[in-house]
Amino acid sequence: VPEAPTSCADLKKPEYQGLITIKNPSKSGTGQAMLFSVAAALGSGPTDLDTAIEYFKEISKAGQFNRFGYSAASFERGETPIVLFYDYVNLQTAKLAEDKGIEASVTIPSEGGVWSPSAIMCNKRTKDPDLAKLTLDHALSDEGQLVFASAGARPIRYVLDDLEVPADIKATWLPEAQYENVVEFPVDQWPDPVVVGERWEREVVGGG
Numbered sequence: 001v002p003e004a005p006t007s008c009a010d011l012k013k014p015e016y017q018g019l020i021t022i023k024n025p026s027k028s029g030t031g032q033a034m035l036f037s038v039a040a041a042l043g044s045g046p047t048d049l050d051t052a053i054e055y056f057k058e059i060s061k062a063g064q065f066n067r068f069g070y071s072a073a074s075f076e077r078g079e080t081p082i083v084l085f086y087d088y089v090n091l092q093t094a095k096l097a098e099d100k101g102i103e104a105s106v107t108i109p110s111e112g113g114v115w116s117p118s119a120i121m122c123n124k125r126t127k128d129p130d131l132a133k134l135t136l137d138h139a140l141s142d143e144g145q146l147v148f149a150s151a152g153a154r155p156i157r158y159v160l161d162d163l164e165v166p167a168d169i170k171a172t173w174l175p176e177a178q179y180e181n182v183v184e185f186p187v188d189q190w191p192d193p194v195v196v197g198e199r200w201e202r203e204v205v206g207g208g
Helices: 029-042 049-061 072-076 087-099 129-140 142-150 193-205
Strands: 020-022 082-084 113-115 182-184
Touching: 029 049, 029 113, 029 193, 049 193, 072 087, 129 142
Parallel strands: 020 082, 113 182
Antiparallel strands: none
16 A cells, blocks of 8 residues: 555545455454454453444445455465554564565554463373473573564563563564553453454444
């Protein structure tokens, strides 16, 4: 797009009609995280689903959504030019695109958003529990944590002030000022994902 959007309000502009991609919140935790983020940005907090649903209903009725399936390749081809996703995922996509000479930018909406946690879990039915434990041990080691940091994510030990991230890695992150209006998710109030998905299908996709 000639000029990248920098806010939730921008995404309503006519020039972005048919260009915006979001993972389906009825099938994707990432899609649900985008709902919570808009709820935090425009409503009373991350659990204000009414505000988020109303916003995306308006976006949908205006024809802003892109019906292409998103991938890094579709982004590079210009088929999915505006993608609502986690910051660190978009940072990686943008880097891959820029390495191929394709201009890309990543922006936190100026109205704000929500910090959304990611998790690594061991399957209790795994045939190799020791390997699973070693994987978790590595993920929490200094080396493993810096792998996450190098990908643009804030590793948990850094968040808990138990890890120093080198300046050259931090330089690849988005500027801290962009997160000024981003809030933490109240983990004890996490909405039922089934309810979130049903509301998306009924009210946004179905227009009801």
